[in-house]
Every structure is written in structure tokens, then in C-alpha cells.
Amino acid sequence: MAGPMVSAGVFSLIGAFLSDKYGRQKSLLLSSSCYMLGNVVCGSAFNRETLFIGRLLIGCGIGIASANTAVYVAECSPINIRGRLIGTSQPFLTIGILIGIIISALFSSDLNNGWRYMWSLGAVLPSIQFIGTLFCPESPRWFIQQSRKSEARESLMRIRNGRNVEEELKEIEDNFKEVQESIEKIGLFLSNLCLATTFLMADRYSPWINTTDGVFSNPCTKYSQCAECIRNPDCGFCYEDTSDVIGGDCLRISATPNLVSEQGSCISAFTLSKYSMIWAYDYCPVSFAWIAVVGLAFFLMFYAQGMGTLPWTINVVGLVS
Incomplete structure (x- = not known):
């Protein structure tokens, strides 16, 4: 069974x-x-x-x-x-x-x-x-879903014996558009919800600035969180490469190049490798970044396939014709 x-x-x-x-x-x-x-x-x-x-x-x-x-x-x-x-x-x-x-x-x-x-x-x-x-016959609504209007009309002609075909065909098209718009709105809502959640959590649960790495002349010591640190274009976040990043150092960015810090544990590629450190000068390490990826996926699935590209398509077709 x-x-x-x-x-x-x-x-x-x-x-x-x-x-x-x-x-x-x-x-x-x-x-x-x-x-x-x-x-x-x-x-x-x-x-x-x-x-x-x-x-x-x-x-x-x-x-x-x-x-x-x-x-x-x-x-x-x-x-x-x-x-x-x-x-x-x-x-x-x-x-x-x-x-x-x-x-x-x-x-x-x-x-x-x-x-x-x-x-x-x-x-x-x-x-x-x-x-x-x-x-x-095949379902006329399925034909409309596949953008095969002529076949949808033929299917309706068989099912309805030719009665009120055009009226019902228009009704099917209108219903299908409403469903598509509803799905698109749901997708956009989910996308915005995921992105907003990620940004809010990144701001609230940003890694803390624990130490100054023994560098007392560091001008970036006034910040208490990574999110505040990276907002300053002259500062970056230096942290140990672990699965759960709780804190790190806010250090001044090296003038050339900005891939390392001017002082501290992230001063060179050698120290980065030796102490298993990572230099983040334009982002904060968080464990929930995948939520933003899901949000972007919702955007591509529901919006980019609908009204997202339609205005540009209409413009291009109009210019070419």
C-alpha cells in the first residue's frame, strides 16, 4: 500500500x-x-x-x-x-x-x-x-497562458459550439492578466521583505568593534559597530575568519592599495594569511546574507519576467517599426 x-x-x-x-x-x-x-x-x-x-x-x-x-x-x-x-x-x-x-x-x-x-x-x-x-480539446486558458490566442479561440469554438466565444476569450485574457499582476505584486512584496529584513538585521546585529588592535593612533576607534565603521570611507573592518563573526577591529584603510589596512592585523597579505584574518573595507560579515540573495531571486522570478522589461520592449519595438 x-x-x-x-x-x-x-x-x-x-x-x-x-x-x-x-x-x-x-x-x-x-x-x-x-x-x-x-x-x-x-x-x-x-x-x-x-x-x-x-x-x-x-x-x-x-x-x-x-x-x-x-x-x-x-x-x-x-x-x-x-x-x-x-x-x-x-x-x-x-x-x-x-x-x-x-x-x-x-x-x-x-x-x-x-x-x-x-x-x-x-x-x-x-x-x-x-x-x-x-x-x-486542450484548455483555452492554458493556450492563453502560453500566448497562443488563435488556438485558444479554436478550442473555445469546439467547447461552446461557436457561442459567445469572443466575449469569453476576452474574459479569460483579463483574468489571466489579473492573476499575473497579483503574482507579480506578491513576488515584489516578498523581495522587498527579504531585502528590508536583511538591511535591518545587518544594522541591528552588526559585529561589534572589540579592540583597536593596540594601535592608539587609529582615527577609526570612535565607532562601536562594523556598520558604523564601514560608513566612513577611510575605515575598514578587520576580523578573524570564523564561522560566527562577533567582533573585530575598525582600522584605517591603506592609501595604496585599499585591500589592506594601514595598521594592525590586516596590514599586509602576510599577516592576513598568518593570523587567518579578513579585511572588509566596504561590507560587514553577517550570517544571514542569504536572505538578500533570496530576495533578489524573488525579484528576478516575479518582476523581471513581467512589467520589469515590458516598457523597454515596447519602446524598442516602436523604434524599430
Whole structure:
């Protein structure tokens, strides 16, 4: 029993990616194929390992179907019956389980091959679904998502028999734009939140200035934190190379070059290497810098692919034309 549960959980996530990448119809065809192949493998299994592989394939079909069925029905059904069509999936699921139990009971008297008949009959309905799905149109909303408006119109023509196609197509486009804008705003919010958190934490938890490294003529001794130290263009932060930097020295930057300090433990590359010191003249070492990287990743994922580049694209196209 563990086989389909594991593969169903994994492929419910993979199924969402397949649905967005290759379409709802193709994903449902793949789901039906996994059902068919899994039942055939189980019905013809000659050992426990083969039976387990068949169960894994059935779980793959369950996971992909769970990520696509309701989406496909919702995107293709008319708005006046959409809720009812989506809601009927659960009653039919329980009815299917009941039918499976009844069929299993009918073959339970055959102790040798009854279980093979049970699994083999399980491939019949997925085969019917596979053939039926071949004649179903792709989701028009998926076509709009892929910027394939002409194919979306053709799909709607098949589904609606040519009625109110343009109005619904415009509605789908408007809804898709709203969703894209909402996702973009969420991404920008997360990006700004990560960056703001990093800057705030860097200021509040900046490493302390512990000593002057024995240099009493050091003009940078008035600072108490690294963040204050590096704000002065003449000062830099010298610290020991450890996993958790708590404190260090604020030292004057050497005139040539600024890669070392004028005095103290970071005065040369030799002392840096000998005492395992690091010279930071324009940054403070913190353990949470990865939060800023995550924030920049959110920016690139959600903004750079949307309105971030669109104005420049429009300008370039307009100039070229």
C-alpha cells in the first residue's frame, strides 16, 4: 500500500509542473497511461518487486490526475455548471472505489489468479479515458497562458459550439492578466521583505568593534559597530575568519592599495594569511546574507519576467517599426 501513496504525493507536485508546461490534456493522457501500465504490470507480476513497481506507476497516475482533473474541468466547463461539474468528481471517486471493492469480491474465490483479474480489469477504464481524452480539446486558458490566442479561440469554438466565444476569450485574457499582476505584486512584496529584513538585521546585529588592535593612533576607534565603521570611507573592518563573526577591529584603510589596512592585523597579505584574518573595507560579515540573495531571486522570478522589461520592449519595438 505504501507504493502508490509515495509516488502519488511526489507526482501530484510534478503533475502541476507538467500541466503548466505541456498542457492539461497531455497530462491527463499521461495519467491514464500510468494507470493502464501500472494495472497491467500488477496483473502480470511474477514477484513482489514487480508488483511494487506496478503500484508505483498507479500512484504516478493518481498524482498527475489529482493535479489536473479539477483544473481541466474548471477551465473548460461553462460558468453556470462549473461548480456542479467540479463537485461531482468526489462522488464519482467514492463510487469508483465501491465498484472496485465489488469487483474484487467477485474474484476473491479464485485464490490462484483472482488477484490478477482484479488488477487487469483496472486497466479497462483508464483505456476508455485515454481514448476519450484524445478527442477532448486542450484548455483555452492554458493556450492563453502560453500566448497562443488563435488556438485558444479554436478550442473555445469546439467547447461552446461557436457561442459567445469572443466575449469569453476576452474574459479569460483579463483574468489571466489579473492573476499575473497579483503574482507579480506578491513576488515584489516578498523581495522587498527579504531585502528590508536583511538591511535591518545587518544594522541591528552588526559585529561589534572589540579592540583597536593596540594601535592608539587609529582615527577609526570612535565607532562601536562594523556598520558604523564601514560608513566612513577611510575605515575598514578587520576580523578573524570564523564561522560566527562577533567582533573585530575598525582600522584605517591603506592609501595604496585599499585591500589592506594601514595598521594592525590586516596590514599586509602576510599577516592576513598568518593570523587567518579578513579585511572588509566596504561590507560587514553577517550570517544571514542569504536572505538578500533570496530576495533578489524573488525579484528576478516575479518582476523581471513581467512589467520589469515590458516598457523597454515596447519602446524598442516602436523604434524599430
